[in-house]
Amino acid sequence: DTGVSQDPRHKITKRGQNVTFRCDPISEHNRLYWYRQTLGQGPEFLTYFQNEAQLEKSRLLSDRFSAERPKGSFSTLEIQRTEQGDSAMYLCASSLGLAGGVISDTQYFGPGTRLTVL
């Protein structure tokens, strides 16, 4: 079990550029979540996948953000036309879903991708 991995760990970009982050969940985990964490705050939910289906999106996820999980394994989060306000840590988490028990389904987090928009 290698845990949840995210790539890149750090990304610096100029305002207006597009960026893409990748998340590889724990093998056989059905659920995948994206969260955003700004400095001094707790993580905030962005979106959720059950296998390849994106089932829920937060109002924080503007139309410049898009997430995919094409084969139900890894996921990508793309931000188009980045703004300085997009600077944050983007965290990915995965869980077994119903197979792990509805009540005790634990989300395991990756190390995050820290985005800085200049």
Added chain:
Amino acid sequence: GQQLNQSPQSMFIQEGEDVSMNCTSSSIFNTWLWYKQDPGEGPVLLIALYKAGELTSNGRLTAQFGITRKDSFLNISASIPSDVGIYFCAVRTGTASKLTFGTGTRLQVTL
């Protein structure tokens, strides 16, 4: 916005001291979780609580699920330098079981 309020916001303690922090909400939740986050890393689950009144331990950590289901506390006994970090409470909401995190308690330990 955040629904969970944690206190204290930060604390400096000496190695060997016991630590207590809590998390309160105006809403009822059925699951309370405590995570720790080290600098530059993602949160790591410490303790999960599933039943009102439940008291659960994990090594030097003890957490309780408040009887009203609107609060929880976390105690750390005999703190050591590696306890440094930010502690978050969290609750699960909705069919997606997404997590809502508290505002965090930053713990710093002096030797």
